[in-house]
Amino acid sequence: MTLTEKILARASGKSHVQPGDNVWVQTDVLLTHDVCGPGTIGVFKREFGEHARVWDREKIVVIPDHYIFTADSLSNRNVDILRDFVREQGIPYFYDVIDDPNGSWKFDASKGQLKRQYGSRYAGVCHTALPEKGHTRPGEVLFGTDSHTCMAGAFALFATGIGNTDAGFIFGTGKLLIKVPATMRFYFEGALGRGVMAKDVILHVIGEIGFDGATYRAMQYEGPGASALNMDDRMTITNMAIEAGGKNGIFPADQTTFDYVDARIRANGTKSDYTPVDLDRDQKFIHDQVIDLSQLEPTVAMHPNPGNRAPAKTLGHIGLDRAYIGSCTGGKTSDFLAFAEIVRGRKLKLDTFGVPATPQVVDDLHKLQMGGESVWSILESAGVQLTENASCAACLGGPGDTFGRLNTPMKCISATNRNFPGRMGNKQSEVFLASPYTVAASALTGKITDPREFL
Amino acid sequence: MPDSFSTPVFVVGDNIDTDQIIPAEYLTLVPTIASEYEKLGTYAMIGLPEDKYPVRFMAPGATKTKYRLIIGGRNFGCGSSREHAPIALGACGVKAVIADSYARIFFRNCVATGELYPYETPEPLAGVVKTGDEATLDFEKDTLTVGGRTIQLRPLGEVRPVIDAGGLFNYARKSGMIPAAS
Numbered sequence: 080m081t082l083t084e085k086i087l088a089r090a091s092g093k094s095h096v097q098p099g100d101n102v103w104v105q106t107d108v109l110l111t112h113d114v115c116g117p118g119t120i121g122v123f124k125r126e127f128g129e130h131a132r133v134w135d136r137e138k139i140v141v142i143p144d145h146y147i148f149t150a151d152s153l154s155n156r157n158v159d160i161l162r163d164f165v166r167e168q169g170i171p172y173f174y175d176v177i178d179d180p181n182g183s184w185k186f187d188a189s190k191g192q193l194k195r196q197y198g199s200r201y202a203g204v205c206h207t208a209l210p211e212k213g214h215t216r217p218g219e220v221l222f223g224t225d226s227h228t229c230m231a232g233a234f235a236l237f238a239t240g241i242g243n244t245d246a247g248f249i250f251g252t253g254k255l256l257i258k259v260p261a262t263m264r265f266y267f268e269g270a271l272g273r274g275v276m277a278k279d280v281i282l283h284v285i286g287e288i289g290f291d292g293a294t295y296r297a298m299q300y301e302g303p304g305a306s307a308l309n310m311d312d313r314m315t316i317t318n319m320a321i322e323a324g325g326k327n328g329i330f331p332a333d334q335t336t337f338d339y340v341d342a343r344i345r346a347n348g349t350k351s352d353y354t355p356v357d358l359d360r361d362q363k364f365i366h367d368q369v370i371d372l373s374q375l376e377p378t379v380a381m382h383p384n385p386g387n388r389a390p391a392k393t394l395g396h397i398g399l400d401r402a403y404i405g406s407c408t409g410g411k412t413s414d415f416l417a418f419a420e421i422v423r424g425r426k427l428k429l430d431t432f433g434v435p436a437t438p439q440v441v442d443d444l445h446k447l448q449m450g451g452e453s454v455w456s457i458l459e460s461a462g463v464q465l466t467e468n469a470s471c472a473a474c475l476g477g478p479g480d481t482f483g484r485l486n487t488p489m490k491c492i493s494a495t496n497r498n499f500p501g502r503m504g505n506k507q508s509e510v511f512l513a514s515p516y517t518v519a520a521s522a523l524t525g526k527i528t529d530p531r532e533f534l
Numbered sequence: 535m536p537d538s539f540s541t542p543v544f545v546v547g548d549n550i551d552t553d554q555i556i557p558a559e560y561l562t563l564v565p566t567i568a569s570e571y572e573k574l575g576t577y578a579m580i581g582l583p584e585d586k587y588p589v590r591f592m593a594p595g596a597t598k599t600k601y602r603l604i605i606g607g608r609n610f611g612c613g614s615s616r617e618h619a620p621i622a623l624g625a626c627g628v629k630a631v632i633a634d635s636y637a638r639i640f641f642r643n644c645v646a647t648g649e650l651y652p653y654e655t656p657e658p659l660a661g662v663v664k665t666g667d668e669a670t671l672d673f674e675k676d677t678l679t680v681g682g683r684t685i686q687l688r689p690l691g692e693v694r695p696v697i698d699a700g701g702l703f704n705y706a707r708k709s710g711m712i713p714a715a716s
């Protein structure tokens with residue numbers, strides 16, 4: 080069996096499953112956030128009763144992260160709905176925006192967008208926060224009310240996005256009926272060349288199979304090129320399984336995984352026992368492809384979809400209005416370090432917005448230095464409008480006052496993961512997806528630029 | 535549910551993602567709050583760019599659409615996992631979508647909520663019908679009749695009874711998977 084099949088077999092109490100089987104699986108972690116959490120709570124109460132209790136309060140992780148730093152009153156209210164529910168149910172893992180468990184959240188626009196407006200528990204973008212806070216364990220089953228839940232597959236677990244109704248069902252029962260997906264394998268050989276990042280790998284893969292090429296399927300990454308990648312890189316790759324239509328993305332667990340996971344579990348005191356699954360010899364794949372990482376080049380997914388791929392060096396004729404770095408995919412510490420490597424000591428031409436994925440990333444950027452200067456200050460000196468308010472921000476547009484949102488038709492190069500029409504705000508705007516390196520190089524020149532020119 | 539219904543259709547292209555069905559700025563609305571459910575419906579398909587879709591799906595100020603059937607292309611409903619998407623369509627009166635193929639989570643959300651029938655068509659219809667054409671969908675025979683032609687759609691199979699029951703919970707109760715509501 081493939082990794083996905085092995086995890087689903089165990090979670091459904093079976094010795095063997097095969098693609099197409101419908102199985103009831105037991106949930107290890109259910110993740111929800113401020114956009115889909117209130118609706119999920121609504122479904123749970125409507126169906127199980129006003130006084131119903133969740134199946135296991137230790138297994139629910141609630142991370143407000145989407146529409147936080149906005150004066151929109153419904154958005155602020157939605158965070159309060161989460162807090163009320165968490166209090167009522169005694170859910171321990173709630174990464175609230177504010178510290179007062181009986182308070183209510185209100186964003187203060189008069190203080191501006193840049194300075195930190197959150198309490199000590201706030202964790203930022205859920206998919207990046209989840210591993211940071213010790214909630215991803217190899218071999219487990221994770222469901223989340225967000226399509227990029229698949230990012231956690233980097234830690235060798237089965238992780239996929241679901242809707243509110245399914246999540247409400249899990250709140251009550253801990254179980255979900257799912258179809259076992261067939262697995263596509265991508266076998267990585269070689270190492271990434273200069274100026275090429277994990278983002279380029281996944282944009283390349285999506286371009287290969289088309290952006291519905293993995294619909295209903297698992298995407299498994301193996302090979303020497305895969306084990307050489309660090310956890311941030313693996314996360315970038317599994318994050319975008321959904322941009323190929325995939326149900327989940329997954330890497331096998333190795334020492335890199337265990338070191339990361341065990342350190343985060345220790346630091347946060349989360350559940351420490353887990354049983355990983357190993358790679359079998361006899362795996363059956365519906366698609367099996369070798370990718371030589373050393374052959375890849377800086378890659379861009381052009382408007383209007385993530386499968387619309389071209390090498391960055393061929394797109395120099397495309398002029399841009401804005402650059403954006405942030406999100407679960409492209410807002411990690413390593414992403415900002417790559418960006419800083421390119422822009423250090425230079426001045427950006429484009430209006431550029433930077434949104435760290437989590438408060439941890441904010442702290443890292445203040446602490447880490449390059450040539451005696453903090454990364455934060457390198458970015459600011461180059462001209463990045465950088466906020467401490469870690470969140471999804473303009474990755475998905477959001478309310479009109481969202482930091483970095485495209486409020487008028489414009490062309491934006493972005494380290495995020497989606498570029499459908501209107502995704503970052505204005506419907507007529509065009510978004511180009513690229514690696515932090517490529518976004519940085521393009522921000523310097525004002526047009527799409529291969530970052531190797533600056534390295 | 536009646537065995538068949540007739541309606542003008544609304545035709546869209548390939549890869550209609552959830553941001554076009556219900557843009558992110560409206561996700562502040564919580565679907566389980568009745569007034570916000572209705573409000574979601576008023577914004578259905580508002581994310582379609584005006585230059586490509588000069589005929590709008592929702593008339594200004596309307597809470598219901600006159601197009602109770604949407605004809606899509608490949609990969610309908612791709613993008614986010616927001617259940618707001620099938621809900622917005624259901625809330626404004628859409629009964630079914632007929633597309634070449636669906637993104638996984640959208641399809642699943644149609645079934646779980648029981649809001650819509652996500653039919654697949656073996657023959658692409660986007661070039662055959664145009665917005666405003668009158669069509670009849672027969673749920674009994676799984677056929678679409680439009681412009682004097684009848685097209686056999688793919689039967690919905692195992693998900694059909696779930697949608698018929700009104701979604702996952704009703705179905706689970708009916709079939710004894712979870713206890714009946716007290």
Ligand code: SF4
Pocket residue numbers: 145204205206225227405406407408470471474475495496
């Ligand atoms: S950062 Fe973007 S892609 Fe990631 S969870 Fe937030 S909205 Fe979704």
